[in-house]
Amino acid sequence: MSGTRLSGVGVSPGRASGPVVRVAEPLPEPPSTPAPADPAAEAARIRPAAELVAGRLRERAAAADGEARAVLETTAAMAADPALIAQAEQLVSARSLPAARAVHEAAAGFATALEAAGGYLAERVRDVHDVRDRLVAELLGLTPPGVPELTGPSVLVARDLAPADTAGLDPSKVLALVTEEGGPTSHTAILARALGIPAVVACRGLLELTDVDGLVVDGEDGTVEPVVGPVTVRAASAEAEPTWSGEGWTTDGHRVKLLANVGSAEDARAGVAAGAEGVGLFRTEFCYLSATEEPSVAAQRVAYAEVLAPFAGRPVVVRTLDAGADKPLAFLNTEVEPNPALGVRGLRLSMAAAGVLDRQLEAIAAAAEDSGADVSVMAPMVATAEEAAWFVDRARAAGVARVGVMVEVPAAALSAREVLSVVDFVSLGTNDLAQYVFAADRQVGGVAELNDPWQPALLRLVALVGEAATELGKPMGVCGEAAADPALACVLVGLGASSLSMNAAALPRVGARLASVSLDQCQVAARTAVAASDRVAARTAVRAALG
CATH class of the missing domain: 1.10.274.10 (PtsI, HPr-binding domain)
Known part of the structure; x- marks a missing residue:
């Protein structure tokens, strides 16, 4: 017997069913008293x-x-x-x-x-x-919250899962994951895809289910069906390890570079091991996170070179510091803002503290020489062509030859021709672009459906940028989590993406999927997705178009 079907955001494909195991809720807030005697x-x-x-x-x-x-x-x-x-x-x-x-x-x-x-x-x-x-x-002296010891194949249900808990899951025992919170770019989503476990996040009403023996979970369309009584244990169909040449090609010879997103030397090594052709997004924030003072040029140079070294001779796109307001970095002395997501962050912060940017660019250029990687730089949170031109001048003065910008603010997408006219390339950050298009914080589970990268409104903005890039003969990459979805990757190629950058674990599946379709199929899929009425219709139409 089944109950009312619930709906969330499917973030890792596959259909599975089995008995429910609930993950313990977080510990209550510890009290401020009694004061310690010593x-x-x-x-x-x-x-x-x-x-x-x-x-x-x-x-x-x-x-x-x-x-x-x-x-x-x-x-x-x-x-x-x-x-x-x-x-x-x-x-x-x-x-x-x-x-x-x-x-x-x-x-x-x-x-x-x-x-x-x-x-x-x-x-x-x-x-x-x-x-x-x-x-x-x-x-x-308590047992930490998290995933309990599993005695058999189970569907895990939680308010949210900690990254370390998700990373430690045994795919032979975890049939599927369902969380009430979280979103498409959460670690739960990324790691579930890496482990091949069907997953649905932002499933409202999940924790209100009572007397439920099992769940049927569809990680593709985001549906969760409660089962009362006997429940069939069924794992997602095991997929053969994807066959991928290590380069991105469609069946008719259209070239698409498949790159890794990295934020540390460990990420870089994982990217190389997975077969990445280079790096489409190197996040440099790791160098600043715990710093009470601005890291010296020498310290940055060493740190960056360690990440770049595994990709010697290959392309690496380095994103300059993407920090925000409310003093997230002590040495920047930024003012408290009522809404930091709409405040002085990314390139706006660099324009207010140009010396910090200049020193970072100097370190990046030096690390490029040290490592032998083919380094480009790009700026985050660019809204206008004027801002893009300011950054290009700064980067070229520091000795960086190839300069681009992130398109994650809707204004940049709407003025893509003007932006592309002053840069060498653009890279779409679909995660932030989605949250700004829909005015939906990507950290809030209640609006996760709006941040689903299959939303047609988001894809229509991507199409605008793709048209401008094709017209001007300049590359458009995608480095948001959208690129890690094999079917959506085909759509992005159909919209004009010349490179796709993702977490390392997703590379083989995306590479194998692209190798199974033609550019024409990608373009047909793109047109159907853009014309769809909603995110569910977009997924369904693309599934039919790609076969």
Whole structure:
């Protein structure tokens, strides 16, 4: 017997069914009292707890590989972050807080700063909350929240999943994932695709289900059907490992570069291992995250070169600092803003602190020489051709020959011809472009459907940029999570994308899918998607067009 079908956002394809296992809710907020009898001794408990948590995460990372390993290593690094530990220790000493409460408040400060930064940095807030909960549990002697021990194949149900929990999942026991929160660009979505587990996020009403024995989950169309009574255990059809040559081609010989999105040396190595032809998005924020002072040119040069080195002789597009307001980076002294996502972030911040940009460009140019990579740079959050021209002049003065910009503000897409006339290339950041088109924060599960990259309104903006790029003979890449969806990748090629950049795990599937279709099929699929009435109709029409 089945209940009312629920609908969410399908983020990892496949259809599966099985019994439900619920993931425990996060720990309650730790109390501020009683004050410790010995604040110094209480503060001294924090560092050992952090080291224990980080050590466990490193052990799990050592047993994982690819995207999962990178996520676990990042979470371990956050748990051992000296700045977080020092802030928590200071709160114990200054305010006589219990250690668990001090960790909770210190983590809240870090999370607020990342949220204010927006974009990729805001997506790391879930990581901070995960680290916070693990540290608090360790200090209180409790079992940390997360995925319980699975005794058999199950469908996991949760409010949200921490990145480290998703990274540690066993695909042989997890039939599917369903969360009430989250969105298309969340770590749950990215890692579920990497693991080949069907997943639906932003499934409203999921946690209100009672007396449900099982779920039937369709990760393609985003539907979740409750089952009461006997439930059939059915895993998604196992796909053969995709055959991919390591280069992007359609059946009729149309070339599409398939690149990796990276934010660390570990990401770069994973990209090379997965067969990436280069890097379409190198996020440089990692160099600044814990910095209380601006990193020196020399320090940046070394850090960038380590990421670039695995791609010696291959193209790498480096995005300059994409930070935001509300003082996410201490040395920038930015003002608090009522809505940082619409404030001084990305290139706007660089224009206000041109010296920081100039020093970063100097370091990038030097690291390019050190590594032998074929480096281009691009600026984030560009809205006008005037801003693009300002950045181009700055980058060329620093010795960078090839300069482009991100198209993630609708104004840049609507004035694509003017922007393309002053740059060498553009790269579409579909994640941010979607949230600005629909006025829908990509971190909020309640508006996740609006951030689905299959939304026709978003694809129509992509089409505008593609037409301008084709007309002017300049490359248009896509570096948002949309490029990681094999069917949507074909649509993007049909709309004029000459390169697609994605998480490393998605490369073989996207490469194999492109190798199975012609450019004409991609263009037909693109026209049907753009003409569709909604995101569901777009998916259905493209499925039929591609066969």
